[in-house]
Amino acid sequence: MAAIATLDRAAKKGVSAVQQYALISGRALGNLFRRPFYGADIITQADIIGVGSIPIVLLTGFFTGGVLALQSASTLAQFGAAAVTGQLVSFSMIKELGPVLTSLMVSGRNASGMASELGSMMVTEQIDAMRALGTDPLKKLVMPRITATIIMLFFLTIISDAIGILGGAAISVFLLGQDSSQYFHTAYQSLRYADLVQGMVKPLFFGFIIATIGCYYGMTTRGGTQGVGRSTTQAVVVSSVLIIASDFVISRFMIGIFGR
């Protein structure tokens, strides 16, 4: 009996959490086109999220491309197909690793940042103060973060793809002694429109996940500094898992549409 009651309570809590998450993200997005428009806040967030993430995106992109080249070249060589290393690197970077790794990096950096910043504002009553002063925190704090993350993640992913392909090239040419024009030729020639669409659509979803999860955990923080720590960890864990799970779903869907 007690077990059922506990289960019941857990289920209710789960449902109400999802409900609240939908409410926060829905209301924040609904506010996008309603005045007042917080343009300056979007720019500030874009700077923090986008410009601030460039170094880690460059580093992870470069080394991911590099290790892809390294690993695939040795496997491909067994089939006498080392010449298509470029194709493999560009495929993997653009369709999967660019979007996913960039999102995971940005999630670690910014979902946590949003959860802790909004969480501290929550526990020190700054969010209540903002409401009391006539500003909707969903407009002023949440909407700019969602907008900025989606836009910035899109461009960060493109940067990561490009740097990854360059990293792969550097390894193939300087370490494995392959021909550079052959590398870029295969990397470019085999790409189809569908691959690019797949790679460009993903960051839009992932950006939405990062910002809404970060803000949701921030805005629902309870219980002092300890609560802020808990929200921060949960925001990173949940957004990372959701990114990887939704990556699967989006890939499946896209392959269904485009056939590749």
Place this chain on the structure above:
Amino acid sequence: MSQAAIAPELKPNSPDEPVVVFENVTIGFENKPVLNNISFTVKPGETRILLGPAGVGKSVLLKMADGLMRPDSGRIFVFGEEISAMPEEQLFALRSRIGIVFQEGALFDSLSVRNNVGYRLMEEHRPEEEIDQRVVEALRFVELEQTVDRFPSQLSGGMRRRVAIARAIITKPDLILYDSPTGGLDPITSTTIIELVMKQRDVYHTSSLLVTHRLQDAFVLASHIFNRKTNKMEPLPEGQSDPQTSFLVLNNGKLVFDGSTHDLVHSDDPFLKEYLS
């Protein structure tokens, strides 16, 4: 949500219409009752002092009066509008007439004192010169003009509380809610703050609801009057108290006292006697 952008009609109150009305308000958290069936009113120009032991729900009551929390049952009216039934979007407009000082100040720590105090004006996109001028004016009221460019983390606790008061009064609200404005401060700073509250009461005749833990502050408020000429407070003659100032006492989720200073000090209720001693 479609009509959300429409501001509620801010009708001018008739002089006798209460500014705040609580009608059988009940609220609890996670099945734990906090306030039970609370009813009281605040009339224009009145200062109501809310007393009660720690954790009884004073801050919760104040937040409900600003629409920051909603009662589980019962109704709350502010300026004649039922705020307990209003969507959040409409509350923003109503809140422009209410100033609130939070228990811990709740200053925005990423903004300078100037931007904290002038926050409301900035959100209304007022001209910079007007903001500067009104911020200095509000800070002068709390005697902190020199802190304009500092950040909240660079201020002492008492200064932060005074900045929070400046932020609450800058738009000359018709109702001010003070949550323990003197909590955790030394007696001298507390007196300065109580004097500010009194100045607001006696110079601008603003209605207010004030929570305090310090009984002596409550009695200073009830037994003194602000003299505009000397810019200082003065005691009323022995045995007299300010007729605009009266008390509310909460205990165990219930409103156990609602009345004048005289009735409070002469009450026979065993809880009140012990609480006041």
